[in-house]
Amino acid sequence: MTEITELIEKAQTTHSLKKDELVSVLNDNSANDILFKTADIVRKKYVGDEVHLRGLIEFSNICKCSCFYCGLRKDNPSVQRYRMTAEQIIELAQNAKDYGYKTVVLQSGEDAFFDTKKLCKIISSIKSLGLALTLSAGEKTYEEYKAYKQAGADRYLLRIETTDKNLYAKLHPSMSFENRVRCLKDLKTLGFEVGTGCLVGLPQQSDESLANDILFFKELDADMIGLGPFIPCPNTPLENEKGGTLIKALKVMALTRLLLPDINIPATTAMETLQPNGRILALQSGANVVMPDVTEQDCKQKYTIYPGKAGLNNTALDYKNSIVKNIESIGRTISEGYGFHNKIFGK
Numbered sequence: 594m595t596e597i598t599e600l601i602e603k604a605q606t607t608h609s610l611k612k613d614e615l616v617s618v619l620n621d622n623s624a625n626d627i628l629f630k631t632a633d634i635v636r637k638k639y640v641g642d643e644v645h646l647r648g649l650i651e652f653s654n655i656c657k658c659s660c661f662y663c664g665l666r667k668d669n670p671s672v673q674r675y676r677m678t679a680e681q682i683i684e685l686a687q688n689a690k691d692y693g694y695k696t697v698v699l700q701s702g703e704d705a706f707f708d709t710k711k712l713c714k715i716i717s718s719i720k721s722l723g724l725a726l727t728l729s730a731g732e733k734t735y736e737e738y739k740a741y742k743q744a745g746a747d748r749y750l751l752r753i754e755t756t757d758k759n760l761y762a763k764l765h766p767s768m769s770f771e772n773r774v775r776c777l778k779d780l781k782t783l784g785f786e787v788g789t790g791c792l793v794g795l796p797q798q799s800d801e802s803l804a805n806d807i808l809f810f811k812e813l814d815a816d817m818i819g820l821g822p823f824i825p826c827p828n829t830p831l832e833n834e835k836g837g838t839l840i841k842a843l844k845v846m847a848l849t850r851l852l853l854p855d856i857n858i859p860a861t862t863a864m865e866t867l868q869p870n871g872r873i874l875a876l877q878s879g880a881n882v883v884m885p886d887v888t889e890q891d892c893k894q895k896y897t898i899y900p901g902k903a904g905l906n907n908t909a910l911d912y913k914n915s916i917v918k919n920i921e922s923i924g925r926t927i928s929e930g931y932g933f934h935n936k937i938f939g940k
C-alpha cells in the first residue's frame with residue numbers, strides 16, 4: 594500500500610482526516626480510481642443504491658450581487674432578465690409532482706422582489722401539494738429564514754463557495770464571509786436541512802483551501818454538499834481564467850463522502866456540463882442525488898450562471914426520462930421517498 598491508499602483506507606474506516614492528509618490525497622493522482630471506488634462503497638453502505646431526484650425551478654435570474662464567477666451577476670448586461678409569477682412557479686411545482694418528483698428546489702438570484710410575504714405564500718402553496726421543498730435564494734436575515742421555515746420549507750441550499758477568506762473577499766464585492774457563515778448557522782439553528790458546498794478550481798484556490806472547505810462541511814454538520822467545477826462564464830471578470838477540472842471536483846466530492854458518509858450529495862449539472870457522462874461518474878464516486886431542471890425552456894436558457902449548461906435543449910420530461918434511464922443503466926434505483934438526511938454520524 595502507498596501512503597495515499599493508506600489515507601483513503603483510514604478515511605473509509607474513521608471518516609476523519611487531518612488537513613495535511615486531505616491535501617496529500619488532493620495533490621496526488623496515483624490512486625484516484627481507488628478513491629472513487631472507496632467513496633462508492635461508502636455511499637452504498639450508508640445511503641444505499643437509491644438516487645433521489647429533486648426538480649429544480651429557477652424562478653428568477655435577477656440578482657443584486659456581483660460574484661465574479663457568476664453569469665447572473667448584476668453587472669452583466671448581456672443577460673435577458675426574467676422573473677416568474679407565483680402562479681408560474683406553482684404550476685412548475687405541480688408539473689414536477691406529475692413527473693414523479695418528491696422534492697422541488699426553488700432557486701434564484703438575490704431578487705428582492707420576492708419579499709418574505711410573497712415567498713412564504715409560494716412555499717405554503719407548494720407544500721400543500723405534498724412535496725418536500727428546498728429553497729436556494731441566497732443570504733437573508735434570521736427572521737426571514739424563520740418565516741420560510743414556518744411556511745413549511747424543509748431545506749435550504751447556500752454554498753459557502755470557498756472558505757479561503759481572502760479569495761472570498763476578492764470574488765464577492767460588498768458581501769462578507771462572516772455573514773455567509775452566519776446564514777448557514779442560522780439555518781441550522783432553525784432546523785432546516787442545510788446544504789452547502791464550494792466551487793472547485795477557482796483562480797488562486799489551493800488544495801489546502803479545498804481541504805479546509807471539506808473540514809468546514811464537517812464542522813458545520815451539513816446535511817447536503819453540492820460541489821461543482823468552476824466554469825468560466827463570458828461577460829464576467831473571470832471569463833478568461835482557467836476553469837476547474839472534473840477530476841478535481843470528483844476528488845473533493847469523494848473525500849466529502851468519506852468524511853460525511855451519510856449525507857446527501859448531488860451529481861451536479863456543472864459536472865455533466867464538463868463531460869457528457871460526468872453525472873454518471875459522480876454517481877459512481879459518492880453521489881446519491883440528481884437535480885434535474887423543470888424550468889421551462891425560455892427561462893432555463895436565460896439562467897446562465899455558466900455557459901453550455903447540460904440539458905438546455907431538452908424538455909423537462911425528456912430530460913427526466915433520460916436521466917432515469919442513465920441511473921438505472923448503472924444498477925441504481927429511483928427513490929420513492931422524500932430523501933431526507935438519515936443521520937447516522939455527526940453532531
Ligand code: SAH
Pocket residue numbers: 662663664700701702703729730731732750751752754791792821822823824825826863898899
Ligand atoms: N443566489 C443563490 C443561487 C446561486 S446559483 C445563492 O446565492 O445561493 C447556484 C450556484 O451556482 C452558486 O452557489 C455557485 O456555486 C454556482 N456557480 C455560479 N457561477 C458558476 C460558474 N461560473 N461555474 C460553476 N458554478 C457556478
